[in-house]
Amino acid sequence: MDASDDTGATAPGAGTPEPPAPRRTKKLVNAPDEVVADALRGLAAAHPRLRVDPRARLVVRTDAPVAGKVGLVSGGGTGHEPLHSGFVGPGMLDAACPGAVFTSPVPHQMVEATRAVDGGAGVLHVVKNYTGDVLNFRMAAELAEEEGLSVRQVVVDDDVAVSDSTFTAGRRGTGATLFVEKIAGALAERRAPLDAVADVARRVNDASRSFGVALTACTTPERGVPTFELGPDEIEVGVGIHGEPGRERRALAPARELVETAVEAVLAELPDPVDGPVMALLNGMGGTPLLELYVAYGDLVEALELRGVPVVRSLVGNYVTSLDMAGFSVTLCRADEEMLRLWDAPVETAALRWGR
Amino acid sequence: MDASDDTGATAPGAGTPEPPAPRRTKKLVNAPDEVVADALRGLAAAHPRLRVDPRARLVVRTDAPVAGKVGLVSGGGTGHEPLHSGFVGPGMLDAACPGAVFTSPVPHQMVEATRAVDGGAGVLHVVKNYTGDVLNFRMAAELAEEEGLSVRQVVVDDDVAVSDSTFTAGRRGTGATLFVEKIAGALAERRAPLDAVADVARRVNDASRSFGVALTACTTPERGVPTFELGPDEIEVGVGIHGEPGRERRALAPARELVETAVEAVLAELPDPVDGPVMALLNGMGGTPLLELYVAYGDLVEALELRGVPVVRSLVGNYVTSLDMAGFSVTLCRADEEMLRLWDAPVETAALRWGR
Structure with a gap:
C-alpha cells in the first residue's frame, strides 16, 4: 500500500508517479508584484x-x-x-x-x-x-x-x-x-x-465585432504557470483576452481555417450591409510573431474578398494582447465615411503614430 | 530483463521511460514551405x-x-x-x-x-x-x-x-x-x-554594439520543434538571432540582472567617450510581451544612468526578432549630432512611422 498524505501528494518512491508539475514560464521581470510599476x-x-x-x-x-x-x-x-x-x-x-x-x-x-x-x-x-x-x-x-x-x-x-x-x-x-x-x-x-x-x-x-483564437495559454507573472491548460495539439476557439473559455476546443488547423472560423463568426454579427466595406484589425495576442500574423492577415483578406467584403483600412500587429499568449483575433468595423476620416487623422502615441 | 529493440526504444511497461519527445510548437501558418510567400x-x-x-x-x-x-x-x-x-x-x-x-x-x-x-x-x-x-x-x-x-x-x-x-x-x-x-x-x-x-x-x-539574451529557443515552421534546448530554468546569455550559442548558459535571473549583463557587455566595446550620449534599442526577440520589454527598458535606463550615460533617443519593441523566441537584446549607438538629426527625419514604413 502506497503512503500518501491527505493533500493527495504521493510519497517518494511510490509506484504511481505524480502528475507532472505545470511547466513554469520564464518571465523577463523583477519581483512579480512590481511588474506594473516597473513597466510604467x-x-x-x-x-x-x-x-x-x-x-x-x-x-x-x-x-x-x-x-x-x-x-x-x-x-x-x-x-x-x-x-x-x-x-x-x-x-x-x-x-x-x-x-x-x-x-x-x-x-x-x-x-x-x-x-x-x-x-x-x-x-x-x-x-x-x-x-x-x-x-x-x-x-x-x-x-x-x-x-x-x-x-x-x-x-x-x-x-x-x-x-x-x-x-x-x-x-x-x-x-x-x-x-x-x-x-x-x-x-x-x-x-x-x-x-x-x-x-x-x-x-x-x-x-465592430471581434473573435479570437488561442494557440497557447498565457502566464501571469504572479502565478508563473499558464492560466489554463491546452493540449499539445489543441486550441481554444473564441478565447477571451484573459484566457476565458470560448466556444470550443479543437485540434490545431492551418491558419486559413482558423481565420475562416473567425471571419464567419464576426460577419454573422456585423451590422448590414453584408458586403459593406470594413476596417480590419488582425491582432496578435502577444506571443505570436509578426511573420505568422501576416500569414493570417493574407488569409483574412482572401476570406473577405471571397465574400465580396472590401477592406478599406487595416492594421496588423500586437495591439490588444494577453501577455504571452500565442494566437490572434480578428476585429472588423463597418466604418462610415466619418469614421474613416477620423481614423486617418494624425495620431502621436507610443504604439500608433502617423502624421498627415 | 527488459525488452528493448536496437533503436533504443523501450517496450511498453519497461522500467526505463523513453526521453520525452520535444514538445511541438503550435504555429499560425498554412504549409510550412509556403510561409514566406503567405506572409508576403x-x-x-x-x-x-x-x-x-x-x-x-x-x-x-x-x-x-x-x-x-x-x-x-x-x-x-x-x-x-x-x-x-x-x-x-x-x-x-x-x-x-x-x-x-x-x-x-x-x-x-x-x-x-x-x-x-x-x-x-x-x-x-x-x-x-x-x-x-x-x-x-x-x-x-x-x-x-x-x-x-x-x-x-x-x-x-x-x-x-x-x-x-x-x-x-x-x-x-x-x-x-x-x-x-x-x-x-x-x-x-x-x-x-x-x-x-x-x-x-x-x-x-x-x-553601435548589441547583446542578446534568450529565455527560450525559437521554432522554425519547417522543423516544428525548438531549434535548441534550454532547461526549464536556463537562459542563453549572448544568443544570436537564429538561436546561435552565446557566451554561457545561466539560471534565469531578474530582468535587472540580465539587462546589467547586456549593458556591461555592450559598453565594454562601445567607442569612447564612455559617458557619451547613446541611442538605445530595447528589442524583443518576438515572443516576449511588450509589458516585459518595458520592464527591461526601465532597468536599461537605470543601468545607464548609474554609469552617467545619457540616453538621447530610444525605441522599445519587437524589431529584430527570432521568430517566437522569448528574450531581448540591447543595442546602443554612440550617435553624433548628424546621426540624431537623421534618426529624427520622417519615415513611413510598415514598422517605423513618424512625421515631423
Missing part, C-alpha cells in the same frame, strides 16, 4: 511626452488638460499592452489607468485621471465590458460628477464568441477598443462637444 | 505603398526608383520581422529581399532589387554579417556592376557576444541594422551621394 517606469523613460506615475498607476499626456477639448480616459487590467497606455497621446487618449495584471483599476485612479484631463469640455470614459471595470468606472463617474465634472461613458462589447463569460455579463470588450479610442480621440482633437464624441464612440462600438 | 501576400494586402512579389520574394517601395536618390537594399533570412520588409518605405529602405526562414536570400533577388531601386545615383546594400548573406550580396554586387550599376556595401557586425559564431566569421549583425537602415535611409532621402550614404552607414555600424 520603462514607459516613462521611453516616452517623454507622457506623464507617468508608476505608483499611482496613471499615464497622462504631458499637455493635459487641453483647454476646450473633451478628455478621453480609458483603463483596464495590465497585460494587454500596448492597450491602453500605448494609446495615450495627441489624437487618441488623454489618460490611461492600468490596473494590476488582469485586474480592473480602482475608482480612485479613474477619478484622478478624469481630473487630470478635464479641459472644461467634459471627459469620456472608454470602458471594456468586464464586470469589475464597468462597476469601478461607474463609481468613478459618480465621484467625478459630484466634483462638478461632466462625464460620459461608452462600454465596448465587441467579442462575439460568447455572451456572459468568466468576467462579463454580455459580450466581452476586446479589439474594437482600439478603433473606439482612435476615432473618438480624433473627433475630440477637433474640439467636438462631449455628446458628439460619446456618440461616435458608441457608433464605432456598434459597428 | 499578407504584407502586400496590408501595405498598398509596397510593391510585393511573393514568389520572387521582393518588397519594393511603389515609387521606386526615385530619380536622383541613392537606393537602399537590404535582405536576409525570413524570421526577423519586421526586419527588413517592415522597414521599406520613404526615409528608410527602397527594397528588401527576404530569404527562406533563417536562410540568406539568393544573388538573383538582390540583383533584381538593385535594378528596381536604381534611380541613377547608385545603390547601397546593407548586409548583416552572416557568411551566406555576405557571399551572396558580394556576388549580387558584382553582377549588378557588370550591368553598369554603382553599388556600395556596408556589413553590419554589432553583436559583441562572440566573434566567429555558427554562421559568421567575425561579429554577427543584429539590432544595429535598424539604426543603419534608418539613418542611411534618411540621408539618401536628402539626395546625398552614394559615398556619403555608405559612409554614414559605416559610421553608424562602427558606433
Whole structure:
C-alpha cells in the first residue's frame, strides 16, 4: 500500500508517479508584484511626452488638460499592452489607468485621471465590458460628477464568441477598443462637444465585432504557470483576452481555417450591409510573431474578398494582447465615411503614430 | 530483463521511460514551405505603398526608383520581422529581399532589387554579417556592376557576444541594422551621394554594439520543434538571432540582472567617450510581451544612468526578432549630432512611422 498524505501528494518512491508539475514560464521581470510599476517606469523613460506615475498607476499626456477639448480616459487590467497606455497621446487618449495584471483599476485612479484631463469640455470614459471595470468606472463617474465634472461613458462589447463569460455579463470588450479610442480621440482633437464624441464612440462600438483564437495559454507573472491548460495539439476557439473559455476546443488547423472560423463568426454579427466595406484589425495576442500574423492577415483578406467584403483600412500587429499568449483575433468595423476620416487623422502615441 | 529493440526504444511497461519527445510548437501558418510567400501576400494586402512579389520574394517601395536618390537594399533570412520588409518605405529602405526562414536570400533577388531601386545615383546594400548573406550580396554586387550599376556595401557586425559564431566569421549583425537602415535611409532621402550614404552607414555600424539574451529557443515552421534546448530554468546569455550559442548558459535571473549583463557587455566595446550620449534599442526577440520589454527598458535606463550615460533617443519593441523566441537584446549607438538629426527625419514604413 502506497503512503500518501491527505493533500493527495504521493510519497517518494511510490509506484504511481505524480502528475507532472505545470511547466513554469520564464518571465523577463523583477519581483512579480512590481511588474506594473516597473513597466510604467520603462514607459516613462521611453516616452517623454507622457506623464507617468508608476505608483499611482496613471499615464497622462504631458499637455493635459487641453483647454476646450473633451478628455478621453480609458483603463483596464495590465497585460494587454500596448492597450491602453500605448494609446495615450495627441489624437487618441488623454489618460490611461492600468490596473494590476488582469485586474480592473480602482475608482480612485479613474477619478484622478478624469481630473487630470478635464479641459472644461467634459471627459469620456472608454470602458471594456468586464464586470469589475464597468462597476469601478461607474463609481468613478459618480465621484467625478459630484466634483462638478461632466462625464460620459461608452462600454465596448465587441467579442462575439460568447455572451456572459468568466468576467462579463454580455459580450466581452476586446479589439474594437482600439478603433473606439482612435476615432473618438480624433473627433475630440477637433474640439467636438462631449455628446458628439460619446456618440461616435458608441457608433464605432456598434459597428465592430471581434473573435479570437488561442494557440497557447498565457502566464501571469504572479502565478508563473499558464492560466489554463491546452493540449499539445489543441486550441481554444473564441478565447477571451484573459484566457476565458470560448466556444470550443479543437485540434490545431492551418491558419486559413482558423481565420475562416473567425471571419464567419464576426460577419454573422456585423451590422448590414453584408458586403459593406470594413476596417480590419488582425491582432496578435502577444506571443505570436509578426511573420505568422501576416500569414493570417493574407488569409483574412482572401476570406473577405471571397465574400465580396472590401477592406478599406487595416492594421496588423500586437495591439490588444494577453501577455504571452500565442494566437490572434480578428476585429472588423463597418466604418462610415466619418469614421474613416477620423481614423486617418494624425495620431502621436507610443504604439500608433502617423502624421498627415 | 527488459525488452528493448536496437533503436533504443523501450517496450511498453519497461522500467526505463523513453526521453520525452520535444514538445511541438503550435504555429499560425498554412504549409510550412509556403510561409514566406503567405506572409508576403499578407504584407502586400496590408501595405498598398509596397510593391510585393511573393514568389520572387521582393518588397519594393511603389515609387521606386526615385530619380536622383541613392537606393537602399537590404535582405536576409525570413524570421526577423519586421526586419527588413517592415522597414521599406520613404526615409528608410527602397527594397528588401527576404530569404527562406533563417536562410540568406539568393544573388538573383538582390540583383533584381538593385535594378528596381536604381534611380541613377547608385545603390547601397546593407548586409548583416552572416557568411551566406555576405557571399551572396558580394556576388549580387558584382553582377549588378557588370550591368553598369554603382553599388556600395556596408556589413553590419554589432553583436559583441562572440566573434566567429555558427554562421559568421567575425561579429554577427543584429539590432544595429535598424539604426543603419534608418539613418542611411534618411540621408539618401536628402539626395546625398552614394559615398556619403555608405559612409554614414559605416559610421553608424562602427558606433553601435548589441547583446542578446534568450529565455527560450525559437521554432522554425519547417522543423516544428525548438531549434535548441534550454532547461526549464536556463537562459542563453549572448544568443544570436537564429538561436546561435552565446557566451554561457545561466539560471534565469531578474530582468535587472540580465539587462546589467547586456549593458556591461555592450559598453565594454562601445567607442569612447564612455559617458557619451547613446541611442538605445530595447528589442524583443518576438515572443516576449511588450509589458516585459518595458520592464527591461526601465532597468536599461537605470543601468545607464548609474554609469552617467545619457540616453538621447530610444525605441522599445519587437524589431529584430527570432521568430517566437522569448528574450531581448540591447543595442546602443554612440550617435553624433548628424546621426540624431537623421534618426529624427520622417519615415513611413510598415514598422517605423513618424512625421515631423
